[in-house]
Amino acid sequence: xxxxxxxxxxxxxxxxxxxxxxxxxxxxxxxxxxxxxxxxxxxxxxxxxxxxxxxxxxxxxxxxxxxxxxxxxxxxxxxxxxxxxxxxxxxxxxxxxxxxxxxxxxxxxxxxxxxxxxxxxxxxxxxxxxxxxxxxxxxxxxxxxxxxxxxxxxxxxxxxxxxxxxxxxxxxxxxxxxxxxxxxxxxxxxxxxxxxxxxxxxxxxxxxxxxxxxxxxxxxxxxxxxxxxxxxxxxxxxxxxxxxxxxxxxxxxxxxxxxxxx
Numbered sequence: 001x002x003x004x005x006x007x008x009x010x011x012x013x014x015x016x017x018x019x020x021x022x023x024x025x026x027x028x029x030x031x032x033x034x035x036x037x038x039x040x041x042x043x044x045x046x047x048x049x050x051x052x053x054x055x056x057x058x059x060x061x062x063x064x065x066x067x068x069x070x071x072x073x074x075x076x077x078x079x080x081x082x083x084x085x086x087x088x089x090x091x092x093x094x095x096x097x098x099x100x101x102x103x104x105x106x107x108x109x110x111x112x113x114x115x116x117x118x119x120x121x122x123x124x125x126x127x128x129x130x131x132x133x134x135x136x137x138x139x140x141x142x143x144x145x146x147x148x149x150x151x152x153x154x155x156x157x158x159x160x161x162x163x164x165x166x167x168x169x170x171x172x173x174x175x176x177x178x179x180x181x182x183x184x185x186x187x188x189x190x191x192x193x194x195x196x197x198x199x200x201x202x203x204x205x206x207x208x209x210x211x212x213x214x215x216x217x218x219x220x221x222x223x224x225x226x227x228x229x230x231x232x233x234x235x236x237x238x239x240x241x242x243x244x245x246x247x248x249x250x251x252x253x254x255x256x257x258x259x260x261x262x
Contacts, residue, residue, distance in 0.1 A: 001233045002224065004261040007200045008159050008177055009227065010244035010254055011236045015129065018160075019105065022128055024230045026108040028222050029124065033112065033206065036215055041121070041208065042113045048143070049104050105130055112153075114209050121209050122153035132163025141167070148182060153207040156180040157219075161197075161244045168192070176250075179219075183207050197250055233261070 003009040012021050026045060033043040110124040130136030144166075147154050156166060158178040165172060166180055168190065175194025179202070182190045195202055201223050205214035227233075238258035246254060 001228070003227045003232070004238070004257045005254070006198065007195070007220070008197060008223065009232070009236070010161065010197060010242040010246060011238060011258065012232065013160055013162060013242065013244035014236070015243075017232065017235060018129065021226065021230060021232065022126055023108055025126055025222065025226045026110060028226045028229065029126075029217070030110050032217055032222050032225075033110065033124075033215070036217070037112070038208075038212065040115050042115050044111050044113065045108050046111050047106050047108050049106055105136075107131075112206070112208070119209075120150075120152050122155060122207060123147050124155040124206070125157065127156055127158045127160060127166075129160060129163055132158075132160065132165075137164065148187065151184045153184050154180070154182040155204070155206060157204075161246065177201075179204050181205065181207065185210065197246065198253065 012018060030043045030045055037043060105128070107128055107130070109126070111120055112122040112124070113119065114121050125131075131140040144154070144156075156179070158165065158180070161176055165178065168180075172178065173192060173194045174196075176197045177195055179193040180190050181193070181204070182188075184207075193202055193204065201219035203216050203218050206217055207214050238261045241251065242254050242258070
């Protein structure tokens with residue numbers, strides 16, 4: 001079944017669903033690329049492990065296995081300190097607390113190679129929440145800078161309303177969702193494609209090795225295939241408000257479309 005939305009489905013921003021959608025979307029995007037790429041190109045999926053949250057940003061994702069705390073009675077008398085030569089070592093009862101540490105997630109992305117010499121031509125990223133908040137954002141920005149320092153195209157899809165946008169030298173155009181296309185021949189500028197939640201996903205040009213022309217990829221088709229393959233209508237809670245941070249008018253619009261799905 002198809003999504004009830006004309007473009008990106010904001011209900012997919014649910015943290016319980018997004019990781020699966022991310023992986024499925026990357027797989028469908030890779031197939032769309034390989035179906036259309038010239039014979040001397042090849043799209044491959046890579047993976048990396050990233051931190052998904054920090055204690056300073058939010059403690060709610062830091063889930064300990066066991067927490068044992070022994071609390072003394074407020075009326076219990078404190079031990080008396082010994083004096084003189086007969087002093088003995090102070091015996092303390094420990095309080096056991098859970099460790100706080102960032103969790104990890106595996107994130108897939110796409111690399112496009114020029115096959116005669118296996119040279120890397122482009123990297124395509126679907127941004128995840130960990131790329132936009134917490135310690136994972138800093139880690140991602142370092143890897144992003146490493147790609148931008150090479151003669152490699154970088155394509156970033158931001159299909160999330162939440163979190164911080166990618167850093168740019170000027171203010172972004174109005175929009176809910178964005179695609180950033182940084183051509184290796186035009187460092188350090190970036191083509192920004194912006195659209196709103198009520199609009200369909202656009203056709204995105206994927207740059208290749210010069211002098212080959214950009215490859216147009218219909219993101220709406222990729223999304224539709226992803227939604228159907230993932231069978232997300234089974235797990236998305238369309239009877240509830242979306243968790244994505246929509247504007248009030250868009251939230252009412254999304255809830256109405258979702259009710260029709262039910």
